[in-house]
Amino acid sequence: MVKVKIDGFETExxxxxxxxxAARQIGGDLVPPAMCYxxxxxxxxxxxxxxxxxxxxxxxxxxxxxxxxxxxCSTPVQDGMVVENITNPAVLEARKAVxxxxxxxxxxxxxxxxxxxxxxxxxxxxxxxxSKTRYEEERRTYDKIDIGPNIQLHMDRCILCYRCxxxxxxxxxxxxxxxxxxxxxxxxxxxxxxSIENDFSGNVIDVCPVGALTDKTFRFKSRVWFLxxxxxxxxxxxxxxxVVVWKFGEAIYRVTGRKDQYGEVEEFIxxxxxxxxxxxxxxxxxxxxxxxxxxxxSQNHYEGFxxxxx
Amino acid sequence: xxxxxxLEHAEVPGIETYAVYRKQGGxxxxxxxxxxxxxxxxxxxVKISGLRGRGGAGFxxxxxxxxxxxPEGTPRYLLCNADESEPGTFKDRLLMERLPHLLIEGMILSxxxxxxxxxxxxxxxxxxxxxxxxxxxxxxxxxxxxxGERILGADFSFDLHVTPGAGAYICGEETALIESLEGxxxxxxxxxxxxxxxxxxxxxxxxxxxESLCAVVPIVNDGGEAFAAIGVGxxxxxxxxxxxxxxxxxxxxxxxxxxxxxEFIYSDEYCGGIKNGKRLxxxxxGGSSVPxxxxxxxxxxxxxxxxxxxxxxxxxxxxxxxxxxxxxxxxVYDEDQCxxxxxxxxxxxxxxxxxxxxxPCREGTGWLEKVLHRLEHGHGRMHxxxxxxxxxKKIEGNTICPLGDAAAWPVASAVRxxxxxxxxxxxxxxxxxQRNFGLAMEAVAV
Numbered sequence: 035m036v037k038v039k040i041d042g043f044e045t046e047x048x049x050x051x052x053x054x055x056a057a058r059q060i061g062g063d064l065v066p067p068a069m070c071y072x073x074x075x076x077x078x079x080x081x082x083x084x085x086x087x088x089x090x091x092x093x094x095x096x097x098x099x100x101x102x103x104x105x106x107c108s109t110p111v112q113d114g115m116v117v118e119n120i121t122n123p124a125v126l127e128a129r130k131a132v133x134x135x136x137x138x139x140x141x142x143x144x145x146x147x148x149x150x151x152x153x154x155x156x157x158x159x160x161x162x163x164x165s166k167t168r169y170e171e172e173r174r175t176y177d178k179i180d181i182g183p184n185i186q187l188h189m190d191r192c193i194l195c196y197r198c199x200x201x202x203x204x205x206x207x208x209x210x211x212x213x214x215x216x217x218x219x220x221x222x223x224x225x226x227x228x229s230i231e232n233d234f235s236g237n238v239i240d241v242c243p244v245g246a247l248t249d250k251t252f253r254f255k256s257r258v259w260f261l262x263x264x265x266x267x268x269x270x271x272x273x274x275x276x277v278v279v280w281k282f283g284e285a286i287y288r289v290t291g292r293k294d295q296y297g298e299v300e301e302f303i304x305x306x307x308x309x310x311x312x313x314x315x316x317x318x319x320x321x322x323x324x325x326x327x328x329x330x331x332s333q334n335h336y337e338g339f340x341x342x343x344x
Numbered sequence: 345x346x347x348x349x350x351l352e353h354a355e356v357p358g359i360e361t362y363a364v365y366r367k368q369g370g371x372x373x374x375x376x377x378x379x380x381x382x383x384x385x386x387x388x389x390v391k392i393s394g395l396r397g398r399g400g401a402g403f404x405x406x407x408x409x410x411x412x413x414x415p416e417g418t419p420r421y422l423l424c425n426a427d428e429s430e431p432g433t434f435k436d437r438l439l440m441e442r443l444p445h446l447l448i449e450g451m452i453l454s455x456x457x458x459x460x461x462x463x464x465x466x467x468x469x470x471x472x473x474x475x476x477x478x479x480x481x482x483x484x485x486x487x488x489x490x491x492g493e494r495i496l497g498a499d500f501s502f503d504l505h506v507t508p509g510a511g512a513y514i515c516g517e518e519t520a521l522i523e524s525l526e527g528x529x530x531x532x533x534x535x536x537x538x539x540x541x542x543x544x545x546x547x548x549x550x551x552x553x554x555e556s557l558c559a560v561v562p563i564v565n566d567g568g569e570a571f572a573a574i575g576v577g578x579x580x581x582x583x584x585x586x587x588x589x590x591x592x593x594x595x596x597x598x599x600x601x602x603x604x605x606x607e608f609i610y611s612d613e614y615c616g617g618i619k620n621g622k623r624l625x626x627x628x629x630g631g632s633s634v635p636x637x638x639x640x641x642x643x644x645x646x647x648x649x650x651x652x653x654x655x656x657x658x659x660x661x662x663x664x665x666x667x668x669x670x671x672x673x674x675x676v677y678d679e680d681q682c683x684x685x686x687x688x689x690x691x692x693x694x695x696x697x698x699x700x701x702x703x704p705c706r707e708g709t710g711w712l713e714k715v716l717h718r719l720e721h722g723h724g725r726m727h728x729x730x731x732x733x734x735x736x737k738k739i740e741g742n743t744i745c746p747l748g749d750a751a752a753w754p755v756a757s758a759v760r761x762x763x764x765x766x767x768x769x770x771x772x773x774x775x776x777x778q779r780n781f782g783l784a785m786e787a788v789a790v
Contacts, residue, residue, distance in 0.1 A: 079534070081701055081702050081744070086742065103742065110536075135704050139710075168731060169711065171714040193703065194703075216512070217695060217700045218709070220706065
């Protein structure tokens with residue numbers, strides 16, 4: 035176990051833990067935002083640069099600060115490390131810069147985007163972005179691509195976090211999509227418009243932090259904050275069958291994995307559960323899903339109903 | 345006439361063949377090392393020599409070598425970075441074209457010192473003809489017993505391969521090079537772990553520039569101290585400078601580090617002065633990624649001392665009034681050159697070459713290029729100039745690899761030193777399309 039101090043809060047974590055995960059252990063405002071890092075996906079992280087922090091003291095032995103800001107998701111903690119996140123203006127400035135970079139080519143079409151309300155980029159921009167843009171050039175655009183019958187790719191919104199690539203690599207037998215081209219012409223694609231077909235392909239929708247990969251069985255049906263999420267399960271032969279069903283009245287509008295407060299799913303679910311089981315009788319409801327109270331979705335929340343004193 | 349260590353025999357006809365190279369004293373260093381020196385001795389000589397990486401960063405080679413992890417039972421790899429694609433740099437090309445055996449000899453020595461069994465030369469795909477030259481030279485070396493099993497009967501075996509890249513600048517970054525060599529997309533890796541611990545196929549790997557590896561040969565031949573005696577301060581030995589731009593004699597020159605910049609530009613032995621008798625306007629002293637310096641700051645430092653071609657002297661003044669020796673791509677601009685156009689050109693290059701992995705570089709390089717394109721073509725506004733500085737500041741230091749810095753520095757330094765010219769492009773959009781700043785100002789003065 036090593037000791038690390040983040041924004042003045044001390045915690046003890048096993049050796050090799052990243053700064054980000056140490057911060058998550060403390061919790062609260064000092065947790066750096068992460069757009070590309072995903073705990074369950076090996077090799078993810080380091081790309082979006084939103085989680086950058088300053089290391090004011092490398093370790094107990096080496097008391098020098100690190101010369102540059104480091105990506106907290108990919109930098110392991112050392113004993114006696116002192117990290118500054120929200121207490122350092124330079125870190126916030128860099129984060130603001132990254133948000134600006136991520137948004138200059140983003141279409142900002144939140145009003146017609148299905149991800150709105152549960153979009154990491156939207157939350158990030160709300161916290162760290164500016165209300166005006168300095169970008170006067172034309173934004174890059176792509177055609178919408180159908181990858182398979184259930185998934186739509188909207189490259190305009192993509193922030194190239196590579197999460198879906200790692201998901202396909204690590205969860206499915208054969209990856210058919212990846213990053214094509216270079217620089218700001220990079221795009222997620224299947225080269226020749228292939229469909230992504232395997233039992234777990236739908237998980238790329240859950241890991242996508244923005245509205246680039248959306249569920250075609252749910253597109254334009256409803257705003258996420260009008261729906262009521264419930265934990266539910268079914269006996270599924272392929273996956274654990276533990277999901278969240280999003281209901282409007284009695285009707286099930288969509289099925290997703292169970293996401294924690296950092297937007298990471300607890301267990302990946304199969305395509306049958308996600309796309310095909312939408313009848314109320316398919317599912318056994320466990321109870322309302324707890325949604326972080328800061329989320330816009332919790333407008334209709336059921337959290338803490340039991341505690342209400344009437 | 346300065347001493348030449350690497351290019352001494354470069355002009356000998358047929359030096360690229362084994363017979364001629366051997367006749368000129370080639371492979372003497374390998375004989376000496378394998379018969380009389382232990383690997384530690386070779387490493388010590390390199391440390392004593394004070395050789396610094398010639399690829400651009402200038403990190404002491406001996407120290408880099410000693411960082412290489414040596415776990416039992418794991419192979420170690422030596423990689424030669426011949427992905428020379430920085431605009432303005434073409435020194436490695438000459439070395440490999442003329443002296444392929446010098447590189448092979450240097451690699452044998454380095455591999456001996458480091459205990460590597462296999463090495464790869466990662467060469468940029470555009471150097472098609474050089475791949476053939478290297479392959480021929482390697483075949484000759486195998487045929488004459490300098491490569492392969494039990495070289496010279498010593499307990500040392502070594503294999504050398506040439507692998508061409510597909511022409512991406514980013515693959516000159518050492519971890520991207522390793523990814524590319526493994527057959528993957530050339531994206532730089534996150535560090536740590538550093539290649540010295542986990543590099544090619546997860547094994548300890550050392551990546552060195554062509555010139556650094558070649559310099560090991562004279563170091564072993566004449567000893568580290570003889571090498572350290574050349575140069576000034578911590579810039580020891582000789583360095584190849586590839587000079588281009590508006591000069592009378594463009595080409596690759598081997599200089600002793602510490603040569604005054606003024607002498608290098610104006611002496612007939614080197615660049616031979618500015619072409620057509622024009623005046624010097626600016627110099628990029630170390631390849632396109634280092635900050636550009638105007639004539640007064642490249643000849644004299646801010647403190648008024650003579651600027652020397654050495655790591656320390658060129659960096660004097662930090663990024664405010666200094667630059668870097670970099671890879672030695674010396675680009676000279678005369679008074680007629682447009683700095684806005686030049687900056688746009690560099691920026692276009694970095695925009696095209698960014699790998700697109702991390703957001704500041706992917707989005708920032710494109711943004712810089714577009715704003716500079718506007719300025720150059722007469723559609724810029726005054727606040728665009730400050731925007732350029734701001735974008736470059738936000739890319740710098742926030743990226744995975746140094747390509748972001750390399751894209752940001754030329755822009756930031758051009759605006760710092762030639763702001764009047766950028767402003768002129770905004771104020772005189774029509775005029776800036778017809779003539780350049782130097783000439784226009786001349787007309788105003790008359």
